Each structure stands twice: as C-alpha cells, then as structure tokens.
Amino acid sequence: MEKSGPVQKAVVLQPFVKLVRLVARAFYDDYTTKSDNQQKSARSDNRGIAAVVLDALARRQWVREEDLAKDLQLHAKQLRKIIRLFEEEKLIMRDHRKETAKGAKMYSAAVAATTDGRAEDKVKLHTHSYCCLDYAQICDVVRFRLHRMKKRLKDELEDKNTVQEYGCPNCQRKYNALDALRLISMVDDSFHCENCNGELVVECNKLTSEEVVDGDDNARRRRRENLKNMLQKLEVQMKPLMDQLNRVKDLPIPEFGSFLAWEARAAMAARENGDLNPNDPLRSQGGYGSTPMPFLGETKVEVNLGDGNEDVKSKGGDSSLKVLPPWMIKEGMNLTEEQRGEMRQEAKVDGGAGAAAKLSDDKKSAIGNGDEKDLKDEYLKAYYAELMKQQELAARRNQQESAGEPTSGIQSGTVYSGRQVSMKAKREEDEDEDEEEVEWEEKAPVTANGNYKVDLNVEAEASGGEEEEEEDDVDWEEG
Amino acid sequence: MFFHIVLERNMQLHPRFFGRNLKENLVSKLMKDVEGTCSGRHGFVVAITGIDTIGKGLIRDGTGFVTFPVKYQCVVFRPFKGEILEAVVTLVNKMGFFAEAGPVQIFVSKHLIPDDMEFQAGDMPNYTTSDGSVKIQKECEVRLKIIGTRVDATAIFCVGTIKDDFLGVINDPAAA
Numbered sequence: 109m110e111k112s113g114p115v116q117k118a119v120v121l122q123p124f125v126k127l128v129r130l131v132a133r134a135f136y137d138d139y140t141t142k143s144d145n146q147q148k149s150a151r152s153d154n155r156g157i158a159a160v161v162l163d164a165l166a167r168r169q170w171v172r173e174e175d176l177a178k179d180l181q182l183h184a185k186q187l188r189k190i191i192r193l194f195e196e197e198k199l200i201m202r203d204h205r206k207e208t209a210k211g212a213k214m215y216s217a218a219v220a221a222t223t224d225g226r227a228e229d230k231v232k233l234h235t236h237s238y239c240c241l242d243y244a245q246i247c248d249v250v251r252f253r254l255h256r257m258k259k260r261l262k263d264e265l266e267d268k269n270t271v272q273e274y275g276c277p278n279c280q281r282k283y284n285a286l287d288a289l290r291l292i293s294m295v296d297d298s299f300h301c302e303n304c305n306g307e308l309v310v311e312c313n314k315l316t317s318e319e320v321v322d323g324d325d326n327a328r329r330r331r332r333e334n335l336k337n338m339l340q341k342l343e344v345q346m347k348p349l350m351d352q353l354n355r356v357k358d359l360p361i362p363e364f365g366s367f368l369a370w371e372a373r374a375a376m377a378a379r380e381n382g383d384l385n386p387n388d389p390l391r392s393q394g395g396y397g398s399t400p401m402p403f404l405g406e407t408k409v410e411v412n413l414g415d416g417n418e419d420v421k422s423k424g425g426d427s428s429l430k431v432l433p434p435w436m437i438k439e440g441m442n443l444t445e446e447q448r449g450e451m452r453q454e455a456k457v458d459g460g461a462g463a464a465a466k467l468s469d470d471k472k473s474a475i476g477n478g479d480e481k482d483l484k485d486e487y488l489k490a491y492y493a494e495l496m497k498q499q500e501l502a503a504r505r506n507q508q509e510s511a512g513e514p515t516s517g518i519q520s521g522t523v524y525s526g527r528q529v530s531m532k533a534k535r536e537e538d539e540d541e542d543e544e545e546v547e548w549e550e551k552a553p554v555t556a557n558g559n560y561k562v563d564l565n566v567e568a569e570a571s572g573g574e575e576e577e578e579e580d581d582v583d584w585e586e587g
Numbered sequence: 588m589f590f591h592i593v594l595e596r597n598m599q600l601h602p603r604f605f606g607r608n609l610k611e612n613l614v615s616k617l618m619k620d621v622e623g624t625c626s627g628r629h630g631f632v633v634a635i636t637g638i639d640t641i642g643k644g645l646i647r648d649g650t651g652f653v654t655f656p657v658k659y660q661c662v663v664f665r666p667f668k669g670e671i672l673e674a675v676v677t678l679v680n681k682m683g684f685f686a687e688a689g690p691v692q693i694f695v696s697k698h699l700i701p702d703d704m705e706f707q708a709g710d711m712p713n714y715t716t717s718d719g720s721v722k723i724q725k726e727c728e729v730r731l732k733i734i735g736t737r738v739d740a741t742a743i744f745c746v747g748t749i750k751d752d753f754l755g756v757i758n759d760p761a762a763a
C-alpha cells in the first residue's frame with residue numbers, strides 16, 4: 109500500500125459511508141425488485157433490499173458481484189438487478205471482464221489485501237462483473253437530485269413554467285400568452301382585447317388574492333397548499349442528507365480508481381506489505397485488515413542462497429586444499445603448484461617414505477607381507493605428519509588472507525582462485541556432481557530449488573484448477 | 588425538433604403540364620405547394636428531399652385536371668414543450684418579447700424573463716439587468732425553453748421562458 113497509503117491516510121472514508129447510508133434510506137428505502145403485480149404476499153416483500161446492498165458496498169471497495177451476492181445471501185440475478193439500478197442512478201462504477209486465471213488470482217489477492225482476506229480459491233473463467241461505489245459521483249448526483257426536487261416544487265409553486273394569463277378589465281375576457289400574436293397592437297406596447305380593444309392586464313397573484321372564490325381557483329389554491337407542504341416536508345426530511353453533503357463537500361473524496369488500477373495497486377501493496385512489515389499500520393487504515401500473500405518465494409530464495417554461499421566458501425576451502433596423498437603421486441603426473449609444493453615439502457621431510465609409498469601403491473602384491481605391514485605403518489606415520497603440517501600451513505594461510513595481505517605467496521593465490529573456480533563450476537552444474545561433494549555442495553541449490561519448486565507448484569495447481577472450473581462454471585454469464 | 592419523414596399528397600395538375608416534363612412539373616409544383624407550410628400534425632415542412640412514388644393519375648370529370656398521389660420525403664420542424672431553442676428576438680414590449688426560431692414564433696412573457704431584468708422603453712425597447720451587462724433587444728439571439736405550444740391546423744405558436752439555468756442572451760449583434 110505504498111502508493112495508495114498516503115492517499116488513504118488523507119481521505120477519511122467514514123463521512124462518505126454515512127452519506128451513502130443516508131442516501132440509501134432516503135431514496136431507495138422502498139425499492140423492490142418485484143414488480144407491482146408480483147408483490148402481494150408479505151413474504152416476497154423485499155423492500156429495503158437496496159439499502160442493504162448499498163450498505164454492503166460501502167463496506168467494500170471493488171467487489172465481484174458474485175461474491176457480494178454470496179455474502180448477502182442474495183440470488184445473483186436479484187443482486188444484478190439492484191446493481192443495475194445503481195449503475196443507472198450513477199452511484200457505482202462497474203467493470204465487466206472475461207476472466208483469465210491470472211485476473212481472478214489478481215483479484216483474489218487484491219481482495220485479501222483490502223478486506224479481511226477471504227480471497228476465494230474459486231476461479232471462474234466467464235464474464236465477471238465488478239462494482240464499486242463512486243463516491244465522487246455520488247456526491248454530485250445526490251446534490252443534483254436534491255436540487256431538482258426542490259426546484260421542481262418551487263417552479264410549480266411560483267408558476268414559473270406556466271403560461272401567463274391576461275384579462276380584459278372591460279369585458280372580463282381571458283387570454284393567455286399563446287394568444288399573444290393576435291393580441292399585439294401596432295399602436296402601443298400592450299396587448300388589446302380582440303373584443304373591445306381594451307388594454308389587457310396581466311393576471312398575476314390570482315391564486316393568493318383573497319377575492320377569488322370560484323371553484324376552479326379553490327382547487328388551485330389547495331394544490332398550492334399541497335406544494336408548499338411538500339416543499340416544507342422535503343426541507344425537513346432531507347436535512348440530514350443535506351447536512352452530510354455539506355460536511356463532505358470540502359473533504360477529499362475517496363477514489364479507488366478504475367477496477368484494473370485498483371486491482372493492480374492492491375495486489376502490489378499486498379506483496380510489499382506481506383514481505384516488509386506484517387504489522388504495517390497502513391494496512392489497518394480504513395478498517396481493512398489484510399493477510400500476507402503467498403508470494404514470497406523470491407526473497408526467501410535469495411536468503412537461502414546467501415547461506416549456501418557461506419557454506420560453499422568454508423567447505424570449499426577444505427576441498428580445494430585437498431591434496432593428493434603421497435602414495436598417489438607418480439612421476440610424470442600433471443600436478444598443480446600446490447601439490448608440487450606439498451611434494452617438495454614432503455620429499456624434504458620424509459623422502460624415503462614418499463618413495464616407498466610410490467612403490468607400495470603400484471606393486472603391493474609384489475612386496476612381501478611383513479614388508480608390506482612395515483611399509484604401511486611407515487607410510488601412515490609419514491602421511492599423518494604431513495597432513496598435520498598441511499593443516500597448520502592452511503591455517504596460517506587463512507590467517508594471512510583474512511589479515512588482508514594479498515601477496516601472501518603463490519600458494520594462497522592459487523588456492524583462492526581454485527576455490528572460486530570449483531565453487532562456480534559446482535554451482536553451475538549442481539546436478540551431475542561427484543558423489544563426495546554432493547554432501548556439501550548441494551545444500552544451497554537444494555534449498556533454492558525447493559522454493560522455486562514450491563512456487564511452480566502453486567502456479568501449476570492454480571492453472572490446473574482454473575481449467576477445471578472453466579468447464580463447470582457457466583452460471584455467471586451476463587444475462 | 589427536426590424530423591425526416593415521408594408524407595403523401597394528392598397533386599392536381601392542369602392538363603397543360605402533361606407531356607415529357609410531367610414528372611418535373613409535378614415535383615416543382617409539389618415543392619411550391621408544400622415547402623414552408625405548416626401542419627399542426629407534422630409541423631413546418633422545411634424542405635422536400637426526395638420523391639418516393641408517383642401513383643397513377645386520375646382524371647377529374649369535367650375539369651380535365653388529373654390527380655396524382657405523390658409520396659415524398661421531407662424535413663419537418665416541430666417544436667415541443669420542454670424543447671430548448673435558439674431564437675432571434677423580433678419584438679420587445681412591456682409584456683415581454685417575441686422571437687423567431689426559423690418558421691416558429693415564440694413569445695416570452697415578462698414574468699418568464701429573469702426578475703433582475705427591467706423593461707426599458709425607448710427607440711430600442713429592451714430588457715436590461717441593473718448593471719447593464721445583459722440586454723435583450725431586437726436582433727438579439729436568445730436561448731429559450733418552450734413551455735407551451737398552440738397547434739392549429741395551419742400554425743404553431745409557442746410560449747417560452749428564459750428564466751432558467753443556461754437560458755438567455757447568447758449573442759447580441761448590436762452590442763458587438
């Protein structure tokens with residue numbers, strides 16, 4: 109909710125929700141989905157249903173109409189009828205879309221982020237309709253509606269759109285404005301009686317004047333009284349609504365944007381939120397709880413790779429230090445400098461044993477039993493001694509390296525590069541590894557792979573499920 | 588409101604028009620007879636746009652005139668109550684003002700002119716706001732709303748108002 113966060117912070121939804129609730133009760137209280145002749149039994153009387161739907165919409169942002177129907181325990185058809193009414197009345201935005209698997213998933217994610225996380229697993233593949241209150245438009249529509257109501261009554265009260273009447277003071281003949289063309293005189297500005305050529309007078313305020321007594325005028329006066337009463341009632345009954353409208357007038361209006369924008373934003377927010385800070389206060393803004401999204405594979409993988417790298421370094425250090433045992437070294441072998449160095453040291457320390465080892469390796473069978481045993485002991489002693497030295501050396505080298513001495517000799521340099529190479533190589537082809545190395549090498553890739561696999565499985569399952577439902581869900585077609 | 592409709596009329600043609608140009612003669616006579624007339628039912632016939640059919644002529648006994656039933660397409664103009672029109676002011680007096688929208692004449696009585704406009708008598712009688720910013724006089728163009736129509740067999744007369752949002756003077760050539 110990084111992007112929508114600040115916006116929502118500034119926008120207070122509550123007054124607008126109150127406005128919607130007032131509107132629902134003022135204008136849609138006796139709306140019923142039944143036609144008049146159907147509406148006989150009290151059981152089928154569903155007045156107030158529109159108010160229920162509006163209230164429900166005020167608790168949500170964008171919502172799939174099917175889900176809304178389910179939540180309200182309404183028949184989808186019934187709900188659609190009401191929704192269509194609101195659409196005509198310009199209270200809501202609607203969006204229809206042929207659902208793909210991805211779209212449904214995105215919506216589910218968005219829902220989870222903005223409502224209480226009841227992201228349905230069900231994925232439909234037909235035309236789905238989404239709706240959302242359009243608060244900006246609601247304000248305008250309601251204000252305009254009130255204005256028109258008042259204006260209409262006032263116009264009738266003031267005879268604004270009535271045709272002006274004229275009377276002849278002499279012969280009492282009545283005319284009206286539609287006769288104007290015939291009454292106009294070339295002599296002066298005024299209208300003249302066709303009968304006696306008397307100057308006509310405007311018959312105004314006839315309704316309020318006291319001396320008029322004939323029945324027709326009485327009826328009109330009564331009607332006028334009715335109009336006055338209605339106007340007064342209107343003022344009184346609509347006062348809460350008008351007050352709320354005025355309260356809301358200068359507040360920033362909650363905008364959820366178009367459906368696609370909202371969905372994308374909500375999904376993104378969910379991902380960011382779920383990862384960074386599960387207790388992000390922004391998430392509880394406006395009363396929308398949220399649950400973390402199962403989208404977090406990527407980061408986990410990275411973390412695990414990091415661990416793996418450390419493993420590789422420490423263990424790889426050992427492995428690259430691995431030296432050929434003296435008894436394996438033969439003349440003419442292509443040895444690394446490291447190994448040669450060891451050879452030289454070995455030769456210095458225990459040349460004879462080394463030579464014996466050479467012999468023993470190749471021609472064990474040719475040597476006698478007793479000799480063999482002696483040689484073996486001899487060899488083991490020499491080997492272990494050499495091994496000790498090696499480890500000491502290695503330890504010293506490591507210390508030098510960590511102390512930051514780059515020119516610590518050929519050996520350390522080679523060791524280092526060798527380590528890197530082996531590490532890289534192993535990581536690249538972690539499938540066909542030598543058996544001894546599997547133990548330590550595979551750790552990192554395995555974890556990484558594991559996570560990737562989980563992700564893939566999720567995708568695969570989702571797409572699989574959606575295909576299934578593509579087949580059996582036909583009922584939500586727009587009709 | 589304008590409509591494009593098909594009307595039918597029985598045309599009587601003098602025998603002297605019979606000949607090669609009978610059809611042309613018939614059509615030109617139709618135009619002369621019909622265009623600019625007003626019928627209460629269809630409104631003002633503005634223009635004939637085409638001839639659909641000309642039926643078989645029927646010779647009248649004794650006169651030699653022939654009657655042809657003609658179906659023709661035409662544009663008609665029929666004002667309705669509630670319709671918004673733009674009209675040119677033709678006459679201003681203390682009772683209100685008259686205006687014309689094409690063939691239709693409309694009268695706007697004083698009480699349907701905004702209250703802040705006062706009648707000013709003189710050479711050029713007019714209705715003017717107190718600050719003089721808006722003036723209704725002859726030749727002004729006004730937008731008005733029709734609140735009543737009187738439809739006779741051969742004429743339509745309207746009563747209008749400019750006492751509503753977005754109504755009133757839209758252009759004053761005298762002021763420009």
Ligand SMILES: [Zn+2]
Binds near residue numbers: 277303305
């Ligand atoms: Zn008279």
